[in-house]
Amino acid sequence: MSLYLDHLAALQRQAESALERTGFDMLLIASGIEKFAFLDDRPYLFQPNPHFKHWLPLTKHPHCWLAVRPGKKPRVVYFQPDDYWHVPPSAPSGEWVDAVELIVIREPETAAQALADLVTSRTAILGEADAALPGLTPNNPELLLNLLHWARGVKTPYELEQMRAAQRRAVPAHRAARQAFMAGASEAEIHRAYLAASGHTDRDLPYGNIVGLNEHAAVLHYQYQDASPPAEVRSFLIDAGAEVNGYASDITRTWAARGHDEFAALIAAMEVEQLGLVDEVREGVDYRDIHLSAHRRIARVLRRAGIVAMDEEAMVEEGVTKPFFPHGIGHLLGLQVHDVGGFMAAEDGSVADKPEGHRYLRLTRPLQAGMVVTIEPGLYFIPMLLRELRASKHAAQVDWAVVERLSRYGGIRIEDDVACRAAGEAPENLTRDAFASA
Ligand code: GLY
Ligand code: MN
Ligand code: MN
Numbered sequence: 001m002s003l004y005l006d007h008l009a010a011l012q013r014q015a016e017s018a019l020e021r022t023g024f025d026m027l028l029i030a031s032g033i034e035k036f037a038f039l040d041d042r043p044y045l046f047q048p049n050p051h052f053k054h055w056l057p058l059t060k061h062p063h064c065w066l067a068v069r070p071g072k073k074p075r076v077v078y079f080q081p082d083d084y085w086h087v088p089p090s091a092p093s094g095e096w097v098d099a100v101e102l103i104v105i106r107e108p109e110t111a112a113q114a115l116a117d118l119v120t121s122r123t124a125i126l127g128e129a130d131a132a133l134p135g136l137t138p139n140n141p142e143l144l145l146n147l148l149h150w151a152r153g154v155k156t157p158y159e160l161e162q163m164r165a166a167q168r169r170a171v172p173a174h175r176a177a178r179q180a181f182m183a184g185a186s187e188a189e190i191h192r193a194y195l196a197a198s199g200h201t202d203r204d205l206p207y208g209n210i211v212g213l214n215e216h217a218a219v220l221h222y223q224y225q226d227a228s229p230p231a232e233v234r235s236f237l238i239d240a241g242a243e244v245n246g247y248a249s250d251i252t253r254t255w256a257a258r259g260h261d262e263f264a265a266l267i268a269a270m271e272v273e274q275l276g277l278v279d280e281v282r283e284g285v286d287y288r289d290i291h292l293s294a295h296r297r298i299a300r301v302l303r304r305a306g307i308v309a310m311d312e313e314a315m316v317e318e319g320v321t322k323p324f325f326p327h328g329i330g331h332l333l334g335l336q337v338h339d340v341g342g343f344m345a346a347e348d349g350s351v352a353d354k355p356e357g358h359r360y361l362r363l364t365r366p367l368q369a370g371m372v373v374t375i376e377p378g379l380y381f382i383p384m385l386l387r388e389l390r391a392s393k394h395a396a397q398v399d400w401a402v403v404e405r406l407s408r409y410g411g412i413r414i415e416d417d418v419a420c421r422a423a424g425e426a427p428e429n430l431t432r433d434a435f436a437s438a
Pocket of ligand 1: 239
């Protein structure tokens with residue numbers, strides 16, 4: 001059997017079990033609708049319901065529906081309008097077509113008729129409110145969603161293959177971006193080099209590229225791209241991914257320009273710790289402990305670089321690493337860049353709390369084989385947070401001359417996508433594997 005058909009069979013089993021446990025007799029999933037700007041005829045970028053693209057490699061397909069019934073093939077209602085203003089979705093093709101019962105519709109409203117023979121009062125309908133059609137109002141049952149979101153944390157072999165492919169798509173683009181940086185390109189030019197090498201446009205990236213030169217690297221989700229390069233180019237942070245069949249990669253690299261050895265050494269020190277953290281991705285490990293380990297490791301980097309003169313444990317204990325590393329160590333990755341289910345303690349939806357004082361951590365769940373997570377430690381010089389540190393009782397332990405010198409580089413983030421393997425096995429670093437084989 002193919003990996004895709006295996007994946008579909010696994011989802012069918014998960015769905016049947018979830019339906020039975022929650023008392024529903026059918027699962028109906030809306031892909032979503034195309035949305036328009038207020039008082040305008042320009043559509044927003046279509047973002048499919050992740051539940052829909054979990055089953056089908058269809059990401060540019062609004063107004064479609066998927067019906068999952070116990071013991072039967074799924075039914076796909078496929079919207080393919082007659083349209084000469086736009087290119088309509090092509091005729092259904094691919095491995096999924098033979099695995100489903102297919103109904104092609106030309107008008108969005110026709111979906112209600114195409115599903116009328118299946119829908120009962122015990123139908124779970126997943127989707128946004130605006131996807132509703134007469135008799136098909138999304139109810140998004142919470143218990144059922146919990147079961148599905150919990151299961152989605154562990155990837156099928158098919159999903160891991162898509163995610164490996166999403167790495168292979170991003171890696172040449174990261175290389176092209178670095179080359180453009182070394183050649184003195186502007187942020188906008190680097191971004192275009194990335195798009196060209198990945199084959200993406202801005203329309204189909206899994207998230208907006210973060211491309212920051214110098215101080216811009218200190219803005220965690222820097223959203224602009226300057227058209228001209230700064231007078232002196234010192235450093236470069238790029239956080240950019242790629243997408244394959246609805247699955248994302250999420251990769252960050254930081255580079256120093258030639259001659260900026262102090263910052264290059266800081267990057268090298270962070271890379272050692274980042275690789276150490278990747279190695280902590282093991283079955284049964286509490287991901288919160290990896291986050292706390294990151295703070296201890298960053299304390300070591302801060303002390304050795306002469307930035308903070310404090311005992312490493314005390315540095316973490318007193319929260320002095322936080323202004324330098326003010327985000328979580330990572331998150332679940334998959335159909336969404338920040339994939340769902342990160343705070344679940346169990347499939348019933350109970351919550352695994354964040355460690356006290358670490359409100360930006362997005363994953364608090366124990367690791368299981370087949371989960372894909374990011375490991376993305378950072379060390380930044382963020383003026384707003386440094387001002388607070390300077391006003392604190394720890395200010396005297398900070399070498400502000402070093403901070404000022406390093407602030408010109410903005411900051412460092414190094415991010416890999418990592419699959420957890422079975423107990424006792426080292427993790428699979430999807431990102432580094434793709435760099436190594438490119
Ligand atoms: N690219 C966003 C993140 O790393 O979480
Ligand atoms: Mn990222
Ligand atoms: Mn990330």
